Amino acid sequence: MATGSGAAAASIFSCKTMANRPLSPHLTVYRFAYTMTLSILHRITGVALALGLIVLVLWVVALASGAELYSRFLQCAGFWPCKVLLGLWLVAFVYHFSNGIRHLFWDAGKGLERAQARRSAFFVVIAVAVVSILLLMAFFRKGAA
Amino acid sequence: MSQGPVGALLKYLGRDPGHAGAHHWRAQRVSALALIPLTIWFLSALAWLPDFGFDTVHAWAATPWRAVLLSLLVFCIAWHSQLGMQVFIEDYVHGNVSRPLAVGVSTFAHVLLGAAGMSAALCVAFRG
Numbered sequence: 001m002a003t004g005s006g007a008a009a010a011s012i013f014s015c016k017t018m019a020n021r022p023l024s025p026h027l028t029v030y031r032f033a034y035t036m037t038l039s040i041l042h043r044i045t046g047v048a049l050a051l052g053l054i055v056l057v058l059w060v061v062a063l064a065s066g067a068e069l070y071s072r073f074l075q076c077a078g079f080w081p082c083k084v085l086l087g088l089w090l091v092a093f094v095y096h097f098s099n100g101i102r103h104l105f106w107d108a109g110k111g112l113e114r115a116q117a118r119r120s121a122f123f124v125v126i127a128v129a130v131v132s133i134l135l136l137m138a139f140f141r142k143g144a145a
Numbered sequence: 146m147s148q149g150p151v152g153a154l155l156k157y158l159g160r161d162p163g164h165a166g167a168h169h170w171r172a173q174r175v176s177a178l179a180l181i182p183l184t185i186w187f188l189s190a191l192a193w194l195p196d197f198g199f200d201t202v203h204a205w206a207a208t209p210w211r212a213v214l215l216s217l218l219v220f221c222i223a224w225h226s227q228l229g230m231q232v233f234i235e236d237y238v239h240g241n242v243s244r245p246l247a248v249g250v251s252t253f254a255h256v257l258l259g260a261a262g263m264s265a266a267l268c269v270a271f272r273g
Binding site: 043046047049050053054056057060061063064065067070071074093097100101103104107135138139142 | 174177178181184188191192194195196197198199200202203206215219222223226229230233255258259261262265266268269272
């Protein structure tokens with residue numbers, strides 16, 4: 001790094017300069033594209049699904065603990081706000097799954113052109129809509145017996 | 146900034162010893178690939194069950210192969226989730242103490258959830 005004199009180099013790292021330096025990512029300089037929404041949604045659904053892991057583990061533990069505890073779990077899950085939450089988790093999963101496959105293709109160096117990325121984004125939106133509706137119908141039509 | 150022995154320990158534990166980033170990146174992809182068949186299997190199996198009552202679900206889960214697959218599913222989700230939450234925390238939580246502390250708490254919670262879920266899944270099938 002050719003920064004000239006030592007004094008100039010020192011001033012670069014002074015507190016004031018560090019505080020005001022531009023930080024990446026420069027979110028405000030980009031023109032909005034709907035592919036951005038998909039990108040941030042991947043992170044949001046990921047965090048939501050991390051919380052969903054708690055429910056999955058509770059379900060399996062309830063199943064291993066016997067009929068009484070399991071039926072209490074079902075009772076809680078059948079409460080309508082919980083049903084809404086479970087439905088949202090299912091949609092979040094389908095989204096994270098579909099967009100995750102898109103990310104894996106990118107990691108393999110495929111589909112990185114802008115037109116391709118837009119087309120795959122469109123496919124993700126369609127796939128999420130169709131698969132979510134099918135799964136929601138399959139799951140919410142069943143009772144707890 | 147002055148930090149006590151706990152802060153110093155957290156700072157030490159939160160360091161990247163080198164190449165950890167590449168390993169993290171690979172592990173996140175490997176766990177994602179493993180989760181593709183596991184989650185398809187799990188959700189389609191649940192969709193085919195006639196109901197979610199205890200007898201039905203227990204009878205379904207109580208076979209050795211399904212117990213192993215179910216515990217693998219929990220393991221891979223906990224693994225993938227831990228890796229993802231680490232990235233999330235490292236992007237948004239700053240500070241020499243709070244960042245490694247948050248990553249540590251998240252990792253511990255994931256290990257706990259993973260171990261509980263895996264042993265419960267195996268219990269359903271292999272309890273005497």
